[in-house]
Amino acid sequence: MTSTARRLFLRSASAVALLAASSLSAFAQDYPKRPVTIVVPFSAGGGTDSIARELAKGLSEKLGQPVIIDNRGGGGGVIASRQVAKADPDGYTLLFVTSTFVTHAAVDSKQTYDVNKDYAPIAMIGRGPLMVVTHKGVGAKSVQDLVAKSRSRPEGLDFCSSGTGSVTHLAGELFKQKTGANLVHVPYKGSNPATIDFLAGRTQVFFATMPTMLQHVKAGSVEVLAMTGTKRSALFPNVPTVAEAGIRGFQITTWWGLVAPAGTPDAIVSRLNKLINEEAAKEPLKSRLISEGAEAYRTTPAEFRAMLGAELQTWRDVAKASNIKMD
Numbered sequence: 001m002t003s004t005a006r007r008l009f010l011r012s013a014s015a016v017a018l019l020a021a022s023s024l025s026a027f028a029q030d031y032p033k034r035p036v037t038i039v040v041p042f043s044a045g046g047g048t049d050s051i052a053r054e055l056a057k058g059l060s061e062k063l064g065q066p067v068i069i070d071n072r073g074g075g076g077g078v079i080a081s082r083q084v085a086k087a088d089p090d091g092y093t094l095l096f097v098t099s100t101f102v103t104h105a106a107v108d109s110k111q112t113y114d115v116n117k118d119y120a121p122i123a124m125i126g127r128g129p130l131m132v133v134t135h136k137g138v139g140a141k142s143v144q145d146l147v148a149k150s151r152s153r154p155e156g157l158d159f160c161s162s163g164t165g166s167v168t169h170l171a172g173e174l175f176k177q178k179t180g181a182n183l184v185h186v187p188y189k190g191s192n193p194a195t196i197d198f199l200a201g202r203t204q205v206f207f208a209t210m211p212t213m214l215q216h217v218k219a220g221s222v223e224v225l226a227m228t229g230t231k232r233s234a235l236f237p238n239v240p241t242v243a244e245a246g247i248r249g250f251q252i253t254t255w256w257g258l259v260a261p262a263g264t265p266d267a268i269v270s271r272l273n274k275l276i277n278e279e280a281a282k283e284p285l286k287s288r289l290i291s292e293g294a295e296a297y298r299t300t301p302a303e304f305r306a307m308l309g310a311e312l313q314t315w316r317d318v319a320k321a322s323n324i325k326m327d
């Protein structure tokens with residue numbers, strides 16, 4: 001190719017790239033032309049659902065179109081996740097995700113959805129710690145007490161979770177791996193039945209999400225030993241973190257975010273990311289997150305993707321070490 005031809009080719013390529021970028025930008029500005037659906041993989045009325053609805057309301061005002069919540073509970077979130085993975089990548093069907101989106105994938109032997117390949121991460125909304133709580137009958141006042149008491153019993157202590165593969169399950173497994181605690185997993189079909197049996201003393205330990213256990217801790221019905229985040233919770237400043245209790249490498253948070261089907265145009269993802277970050281940082285969603293023991297968390301799509309990949313690998317390692325598989 002002559003130098004003149006090469007220059008003409010480069011100019012043509014640049015012109016095509018600029019035209020494509022301009023078209024994508026115009027497409028994003030024109031979006032949406034009709035209602036947008038956010039699929040929530042939990043039943044209506046729970047803490048996750050209420051956060052999703054607060055976000056949807058704010059986005060509706062910003063986008064000038066209704067943002068509809070479609071609750072598709074069941075299967076540990078698999079039903080909703082697969083539905084969105086197969087949806088058209090046009091920005092009109094989005095998936096509201098939590099930590100279980102990743103933890104479930106980490107233990108799913110059938111690989112019903114691929115966190116890394118099936119979705120376009122948009123933004124994280126907020127994140128907060130889990131609470132290490134015990135039934136009053138255990139008599140534990142610290143993480144060290146819990147470990148010692150579990151080892152002193154041949155049968156150990158039972159820890160409940162909202163289901164196999166949930167963050168409340170894998171957090172307990174990681175705790176066992178880090179401390180050698182003698183804990184036996186008892187899975188439930190959701191946080192509500194797990195909480196009922198825990199409060200009744202039929203299980204003794206719960207690595208619970210803040211929304212699940214907050215009212216019971218405030219009422220003094222259970223013993224809160226530690227928080228699993230990197231810092232103390234503003235709601236419970238006197239409660240240490242697990243790391244402060246001497247357990248290294250145990251920093252776990254639960255979070256909320258939004259993803260779209262893979263292939264959704266970058267311009268739409270970028271626009272939604274900007275709007276979601278704005279909504280999470282202002283009222284009423286900001287206060288809603290704080291009331292759930294969490295805080296707004298701002299990410300770019302690329303940062304959110306990296307976080308999802310890192311967490312997936314972490315939980316796969318935990319599942320492998322504990323020989324956890326879910327068919």
